[in-house]
Amino acid sequence: IGKEVIHFDTIGSTNDYAKEIAGDSIDGTIVVSEEQTKGRGRRGKEWHSIKGDGIWLSIILKPDIYPHKAPFITQIAGASIVKSLRNLGIDASIKWPNDIIVNNKKVSGILTELGAEIDQINYIVLGIGMNVKTMNFPEEINSIATSIFKEGYDVKRIDILKNILEEFEKLYLDYTERNDKSSCIKICKESSAILGKKIYIINGDKKRKVKCIDINEEGNLVIINEDNDIEELISGEVSIRGE
Ligand code: BTN
Structure with a gap:
């Protein structure tokens, strides 16, 4: 580099x-x-x-x-x-x-x-x-x-x-x-600003409130969604706002 x-x-x-x-x-x-x-x-x-x-x-x-x-x-x-x-x-x-x-x-x-x-x-x-x-x-x-x-x-x-x-x-x-x-x-x-916290996930015009629980070994964000299910988010697909 x-x-x-x-x-x-x-x-x-x-x-x-x-x-x-x-x-x-x-x-x-x-x-x-x-x-x-x-x-x-x-x-x-x-x-x-x-x-x-x-x-x-x-x-x-x-x-x-x-x-x-x-x-x-x-x-x-x-x-x-x-x-x-x-x-x-x-x-x-x-x-x-x-x-x-x-x-x-x-x-x-x-x-x-x-x-x-x-x-x-x-x-x-x-x-x-x-x-x-x-x-x-x-x-x-x-x-x-x-x-x-x-x-x-x-x-x-x-x-x-x-x-x-x-x-x-x-x-x-x-x-x-x-x-x-x-x-x-x-x-x-x-150094995460969001792990353990509730955040908003914005995807197009959809906005969801979820809790971040981990960044897994793939680098994906693991969340608990609004239905209490665990979900993985791949970077580049979503935009995140603090609560
Ligand atoms: C963002 O957070 O929205 C990304 C900002 C990226 C800005 C940098 S400055 C150097 C490079 N040239 C650009 O025109 N944008 C990026």
Whole structure:
């Protein structure tokens, strides 16, 4: 990871750029920018990416895996982000599978995009956004978004970035070379913001209230549903809200 690094002062979206060059890039190529003018979040939302305020990063991955295995790459990203923040003394947790939380607010999100053919993946663009120095958020997200600085931690962007890449590389190789998910799942469980709690699961326009009881050895979220049955959720299929 990071043998090839492409750095911009400003760009539309590092994910868009990464997708453009993915075909000709090597596995682990990194695209970072100081600013994004068209940063994208999940579900078509905008992602505010002010100059110098955060980490706006995309990693081009070319693992030899099938599309159904791709969601776990997102979980690996989440685990490596939370682990790196904890390494730096920041009390962060994961709202399975995509969001990283500090003091109940979101500091970091992940946008994974695939270039896939019938049953083989050509590439994965893993987009990571982290608010590091941001002090002012737009009105509509102010109550749910935060930054590392805003929560009282004075940590350099470069130290966070280095940590994320190191932690990511370990877990990525565990998974892609040894099919070993265990370290990632251990981190996801230890640092979970939702285990043992009641949450809302949103799927299309359906909303259900359930209780999270485990993240199993596949990395799926195990819940007790509204009928008191045990159910497994695969990441990438649902969206989760706190109670
Ligand atoms: C989310 O939580 O909605 C995902 C946010 C992902 C943002 C990052 S910033 C770098 C990369 N480029 C983008 O346009 N989006 C991702």
